[in-house]
Structures are given as structure tokens and as C-alpha cells.
Amino acid sequence: MPRTTRLDRPTPSARAVRRWRIALAGLLAAGMAVIGLAFAAPANAKTGFPDLELLSTSDCDYGNSGTATFLASDLLPSNTYKLTISTVAGEVQLEDSLPENVHDWSATFSLDPGEYRAALFEQLNDAEWALADETTFMIGACLDLDVAIIDATCSHGDDGVMTLVLSGLVMEEEYRWEAAGFQGQFVADAETVQIPLASGTPPGNYLAYAETVGESPVFDWRAFAIEPCQPDLTVTVTQCTVAGGTGTVDVALADLVHGVAYTVTGPDGSTQQATAQQSGVTNLTFPSIAGGTVSTVTVEGTWTVDEPYEEPPYIGGGDFVPLDTVSLTASAGVTLEPCPAVVPAGGKAPALPATGTGDPMGPMAAALALLALGGAAVAIGRRRSAPTEC
Structure with missing residues (x-):
């Protein structure tokens, strides 16, 4: 009967066994160290597990508070958490403990306008908390209708x-x-x-x-x-064209208020009445205006409110100055050139003395000449009338 021989596997040496034991011990020590660091983390160290998300904010409206909504996720049901909201200066506005044995949590808080920091903390022990996550946000200023x-x-x-x-x-x-x-x-x-x-x-x-x-x-x-519209005034001048003639001033009034009677004073001081026309323009004429006239055309009217203003029984809105009586006026300057000079029948204008018009001796010389001519005429007449001696 043939004999079966079993071939045994080689057994590891004692040195190899020691190497494996040392490696396992090192891995175990490293794991324990990581766990120890996690539990011994200072209060401001992040654990890296939970997540805090700002879902939405709404600004303040009409004197009420704004809102901020948060979602905390990936929570460990066996751990304890809290949320704090503080100003950027570090002043805590509120602190809320999260419910136990939940994996996700959401809540909405009312806040005044301002900038804030929200922080999620995980409790390490009775006295210490670790920062898990944080975010900053702003609540806008209150709306004002x-x-x-x-x-x-x-x-x-x-x-x-x-x-x-x-x-x-x-x-x-x-x-x-x-x-x-x-x-x-x-x-x-x-x-x-x-x-x-x-x-x-x-x-x-x-x-x-x-x-x-x-x-x-x-x-x-x-x-x-x-407001009632103020009048618009346009003048057109027709100049004097003949000696001894006159000019004409035409007046066009626009932007007149219906129901208001206006007084228009012409360049010669005469007045006419005017009212708004359906066409939107009111035309007047001032004839026979002397040449050389320099004057002003004016239009004047008065509008009065139908019903006096009464302050309503509301609060605010109070810097209004109501209309009562409003003066409606406008003016425009008018200049007419002098009419042409009168030409005598002979076709030539009488000659002026040789002296200039600005020379004071001119009139005096003319007067003296007239006196001399008059004296000579008298002397001649006397000679002609004297009796003849025998």
C-alpha cells in the first residue's frame, strides 16, 4: 500500500512574527491617538462632521423683524448641539439647543436689521463645546412705504x-x-x-x-x-414807415387758464381784456403806437382755488404749502423806431447853419445875423424917408 506523504507549509520565523506584532501595535496606537485628539479638541476646534446651511433670509418689513432660516445636517443622534447667532462684534443675540436624536434640523429666527454670524457647536463634555460649522449673513433695513x-x-x-x-x-x-x-x-x-x-x-x-x-x-x-399755468406772451411789432405815421403791436397769448380774465396793458398804456380760447392762443392788437416808443406789454390775471385746503387726519406728510390765490403774469419789451423825417415841397430839406448842431455859438450867430439884417433894413428905410433940404 503506497504511503501518502503530507507536505507542510513553511512556518514563519520568530523575527517575522515580531515584525507583524510591532506593526499592529503601531496602527492601534495611531488609532487611539486620533480618537484621543478628537475628544480632547479645544472648544474652538471644528469637528468636521455636522454642516450648517443658511437656507434663506428676509429683510425687515414695515417695522417688523427680518428672518433667517437654517438647516443643520449630518448630526450624530447621540451627540448634543446648539446654535448661536451673534453680531459681527461678538454680541450674542440668541442661543438655541437642538433637539436630541435627530439627523437633520431646521429652524427660522426673527432678527433686527444688521450683520450676523451663526455658529453650530457640538458638546464635548459638561464644560466644553466644539465649533462644528458657521456662516455669516445680513438682514436688510426695514422697508418704509x-x-x-x-x-x-x-x-x-x-x-x-x-x-x-x-x-x-x-x-x-x-x-x-x-x-x-x-x-x-x-x-x-x-x-x-x-x-x-x-x-x-x-x-x-x-x-x-x-x-x-x-x-x-x-x-x-x-x-x-x-399749479395753474403761467401765461406765455409773444409780441410782434410793425414799424412806422411814413413820416407822421404810427406803428402797430400785435400780442399773442398762450397758456391761459380757462375761467380766468386777464388784463393786457399795451405799450401806450391802454388796456384790453383777454380770456383763454379753444385754439389755445388769444390774439390782440394795439394800433397807432407812436414811432420812437420804447415800452412794455404786460398780461395779468388771478386764479383762486375753488375749495380751501384742509389737513387730513393722518400722521406725516406735513411739509405741504397749499395753493390759495396765484398771480398769473408775463411781460415783453417793445421798441418802435422813429418814423422817417418830413421832406419839404421843394424836395430838399432846409439847410442847417455851417456850425455843428452841438456848437453853442450856432444859435447865437444866427440871432446876431438876424439882428444885423433888421438894423440895416431900418437904416435904409430911414434914409429913404428923410426930407430933402432946400
Whole structure:
């Protein structure tokens, strides 16, 4: 019977065994050291396990606080955590303990406007906490609903226009408004909205008002005025063209207010009355104006408000000076050149003395010459009338 022989594997030497034991001991020691460092980490060291995320913020609106929403994830259910929110200067605003035995946690906090630091801490022992994660964020300034009127034009009677501007709006908030007899309602899709009010508005004092739609409305208002238009005055001069003639001044008035009677004073001091015309221009003529006239044409009228302004029973909006009586005036200068000189029948103008017009001796010389001629004539007459001696 053949004999089976078993071939045994070579056994490791004693030196190799010692090497393996040393290596395992080193690995075990290194692992224990890492664990020891983790548990002995100082309070401000990050553990690197949990994560803190800022999900969203909302700015302050109408005097209320803003909000910040956080998500803490990858939490160890067996550990204890807390969240602190402090100012950038280090002043703690709030501290909240996270619930136990959760893997993820989310919460929303109300905060005043400002810059903040949120920090997630993990408890190491009764006295020590380790920083796990942190983030910084900002809560914007509180919104302030504001009503304004821009691009207001003057009115000739019923054609004033303006634009209502509402700012400090909260997105998706519903508002209602009214201004100078117009009104409307909308849901905000921007922080500022402009509403043109293009239909005609007479001169006068008005209110613009806006508020949120709800149980406790936030509102703002503004008083404003639509001014009556000031007149526009244009003069056209027709000069004197003949000796002894006169010139003419034509007046064109625009931007007159319907219902106002105007007095127009011509360059010669005479007056005419004028009112607004459907065409928009009122024409007047001042004839027979002497040549050489240098004067002024003026137009004057007075507009008075229909209803006196009364302060509404609201708070704010109070720097308005209402319209009462408004003077409507304009003026323009007028110059007429002297008329041409009169030409005598012989076709030539009488000659002037040889002396200049500015020479004071000229008139005196002429007077002396006339006296001399008169004396000579008298002497001749006397000679002719003297009796003849015998």
C-alpha cells in the first residue's frame, strides 16, 4: 500500500512574527491617538462632521423683524448641539439647543436689521463645546412705504397730469391707492411702482394715499398741488414807415387758464381784456403806437382755488404749502423806431447853419445875423424917408 506523504507549509520565523506584532501595535496606537485628539479638541476646534446651511433670509418689513432660516445636517443622534447667532462684534443675540436624536434640523429666527454670524457647536463634555460649522449673513433695513408725486404739469383748466410713485413695497403684498380722484389696487411684484395719471386734472390741492390690504394696514400719504399755468406772451411789432405815421403791436397769448380774465396793458398804456380760447392762443392788437416808443406789454390775471385746503387726519406728510390765490403774469419789451423825417415841397430839406448842431455859438450867430439884417433894413428905410433940404 503506497504511503501518502503530507507536505507542510513553511512556518514563519520568530523575527517575522515580531515584525507583524510591532506593526499592529503601531496602527492601534495611531488609532487611539486620533480618537484621543478628537475628544480632547479645544472648544474652538471644528469637528468636521455636522454642516450648517443658511437656507434663506428676509429683510425687515414695515417695522417688523427680518428672518433667517437654517438647516443643520449630518448630526450624530447621540451627540448634543446648539446654535448661536451673534453680531459681527461678538454680541450674542440668541442661543438655541437642538433637539436630541435627530439627523437633520431646521429652524427660522426673527432678527433686527444688521450683520450676523451663526455658529453650530457640538458638546464635548459638561464644560466644553466644539465649533462644528458657521456662516455669516445680513438682514436688510426695514422697508418704509412711501408715496410721492413726480412730473406734475401745470393745468390750463382740466389737463394737468402727474405720476404716482409707490416705493418700499413688499413682494406679493396687496395694496390699494388713490390720488386726485383716481384709484386702484394691485399686488406688488417689485419694490417700486410708477403709476401714470394721464387724464386731465384741474389746478388745485390734492392728496395721494396708499395702504396695504389687511387687518392692520400700513399706509402713507402725500399732499400735492397742480399749479395753474403761467401765461406765455409773444409780441410782434410793425414799424412806422411814413413820416407822421404810427406803428402797430400785435400780442399773442398762450397758456391761459380757462375761467380766468386777464388784463393786457399795451405799450401806450391802454388796456384790453383777454380770456383763454379753444385754439389755445388769444390774439390782440394795439394800433397807432407812436414811432420812437420804447415800452412794455404786460398780461395779468388771478386764479383762486375753488375749495380751501384742509389737513387730513393722518400722521406725516406735513411739509405741504397749499395753493390759495396765484398771480398769473408775463411781460415783453417793445421798441418802435422813429418814423422817417418830413421832406419839404421843394424836395430838399432846409439847410442847417455851417456850425455843428452841438456848437453853442450856432444859435447865437444866427440871432446876431438876424439882428444885423433888421438894423440895416431900418437904416435904409430911414434914409429913404428923410426930407430933402432946400
